[in-house]
Amino acid sequence: MSWYLLMAAVGAYLADGGFRKSEAKPFIYLVYRARWVWKDNAHRMLGISGVIITILGIFFHFTLG
Numbered sequence: 001m002s003w004y005l006l007m008a009a010v011g012a013y014l015a016d017g018g019f020r021k022s023e024a025k026p027f028i029y030l031v032y033r034a035r036w037v038w039k040d041n042a043h044r045m046l047g048i049s050g051v052i053i054t055i056l057g058i059f060f061h062f063t064l065g
Contacts, residue, residue, distance in 0.1 A: 004061035011053030018047025 017027040021043045034042035 002061050002065045004057045004065055006057075008054045008057030008061065011050045011055075011057055014050025015047050015054060016050070018043045018045070018050055 013027075014030075016022070017024065017030075022028075027046075030046060031042050034046055038045045
């Protein structure tokens with residue numbers, strides 16, 4: 001398995017949890033940390049960064065892998 005696909009899977013988890021405002025335990029810890037900087041926009045920031053990580057993971061898988 002390519003590490004880049006794992007990177008894309010983690011990014012998809014972040015994007016899904018961020019845009020759906022998930023209350024799952026592992027995700028809520030990330031939200032608590034992000035709220036220090038992003039206040040009420042923590043979920044949106046995690047969702048957008050998840051999309052970026054997913055796109056980069058898929059891109060790197062097909063170009064570098």
